[in-house]
Amino acid sequence: MSNMKLLEVKKLDKYFDNKKILKDINFSVSKGKIVGLLGKNGAGKSTLIKLINDLLTPTNGEIFVNGNKIGVETKKIISYLPERTYLNKQMKVSEVINYFEDFYDNFDSEKAKRLLKDLDLDINQKLTKMSKGMQEKVQLVLVMSRNADLYVLDEPLGGVDPATRDYILDTILSNFNENASVIISTHLISDIEKILDEVIFIDKGQIVLQSDADKLRNKENASIDEIFRRMFKC
Amino acid sequence: MEFTFDNNIPIYIQVLEYMKIYLISGVFKCGEKLPSVRDFATTFKVNPNTMQKALAELESMNLIYTERTNGKYVTKDTKLIEKLKDEYAITLAKSYFQGMKKIGLGKADSIKYLEGIDE
Numbered sequence: 001m002s003n004m005k006l007l008e009v010k011k012l013d014k015y016f017d018n019k020k021i022l023k024d025i026n027f028s029v030s031k032g033k034i035v036g037l038l039g040k041n042g043a044g045k046s047t048l049i050k051l052i053n054d055l056l057t058p059t060n061g062e063i064f065v066n067g068n069k070i071g072v073e074t075k076k077i078i079s080y081l082p083e084r085t086y087l088n089k090q091m092k093v094s095e096v097i098n099y100f101e102d103f104y105d106n107f108d109s110e111k112a113k114r115l116l117k118d119l120d121l122d123i124n125q126k127l128t129k130m131s132k133g134m135q136e137k138v139q140l141v142l143v144m145s146r147n148a149d150l151y152v153l154d155e156p157l158g159g160v161d162p163a164t165r166d167y168i169l170d171t172i173l174s175n176f177n178e179n180a181s182v183i184i185s186t187h188l189i190s191d192i193e194k195i196l197d198e199v200i201f202i203d204k205g206q207i208v209l210q211s212d213a214d215k216l217r218n219k220e221n222a223s224i225d226e227i228f229r230r231m232f233k234c
Numbered sequence: 235m236e237f238t239f240d241n242n243i244p245i246y247i248q249v250l251e252y253m254k255i256y257l258i259s260g261v262f263k264c265g266e267k268l269p270s271v272r273d274f275a276t277t278f279k280v281n282p283n284t285m286q287k288a289l290a291e292l293e294s295m296n297l298i299y300t301e302r303t304n305g306k307y308v309t310k311d312t313k314l315i316e317k318l319k320d321e322y323a324i325t326l327a328k329s330y331f332q333g334m335k336k337i338g339l340g341k342a343d344s345i346k347y348l349e350g351i352d353e
Contacts, residue, residue: 033283173275173276224241
C-alpha cells in the first residue's frame, strides 16, 4: 500500500434493506489535501462519511486509513464532525473540553481554549444557552483541536451565518497540518470551494466526477458551484 | 487587506496576480526573503497547496528562487522585475483603450480623458 494515500475506499457498496444507497465507490485521498465531497441532499454523502468513521458497516468493499482497515485504530486518527451534535447540551463548554481530553489522546485542550477565546465563546456557558451557530462553532473547535491525520467534516457550515462561515474556513485552513487531510461534505459549494484542492461529486450513491478543483475551473471556465448546478439541474 | 477571489478562475492564478503586483510595487524587494508558504496561505486565506502552486509558477518565471533549506527569495535581477512591470502596465493600458473603443472613442480622445482625471 502506498503510504502517500491517507484514505483509500475500494469497491464500496452500502445497502439499507434492499435499497442501494452507495454503489461501487472508489477513491483515495492523499496527505495534505482538502477534499470537498459535494452532492445534493440525499446523494449519499453522510452515509459515506459514516462508513469512513466506522459508524456503519459496508455491504461490500473496504476502507483503509493510513493502510489500516477501518476500526478502533483508525478512530484514533480520524477527527469527525457529525452533521448533528452528540454532545450533552446540559454540559458547560469547559466540561466538554475535559470530556474530550479524557476521551482522546491527541486532543489539545490549550488549543481548544485559545480558539474558543478567539471566537469570543465563554467556556463557562452551558451549550443549551448558546445559539445554534455558537454550538456549531464549539463543535468545530473541538474537532479541529485534535491532532488527527484525517478530519471528516459533515456539513460544517449548515447553520451559521456567512461571516461565521468565513471564520470557520479560516479555522479549518489554519488548523490542519501538511500531513493531515480534510474531507468536507457540503451542498453549500460557493462558500467553500476556494479552499478545496480536490472535489468529488456524488449523485444517487455514485461518484460521478473527481478532479483537482483548479483544473476543473480551468477546463470548464466556471466555478465549481456553477459546474455542479449545470450537472445536477433538476 | 482583504483578498477577494472569483470562483470562476483558478484560485492559484488569482494568487499569482496578487503576488506579481507585490513584486512590481516593491512590497517584496529584489533579493528579499519571502514569508513561508504557510504564512502566505494564512494571509491570502487560501489552501497551502494553492499557495505552493502560485509560488511554483513564480519560480518557473524566475521571479523568485528557492535557496535549499533556507526558503524562497525574490530574484536579484532587477531587470526581470522591470520587465514584469512594463508588461503589466501595457496590459492595463490596452484594457483601458479597449474599453474606450467600445464606447466609440479613439486613442487620441482616450488620452484626453486620461489627462483630465486627477489622481
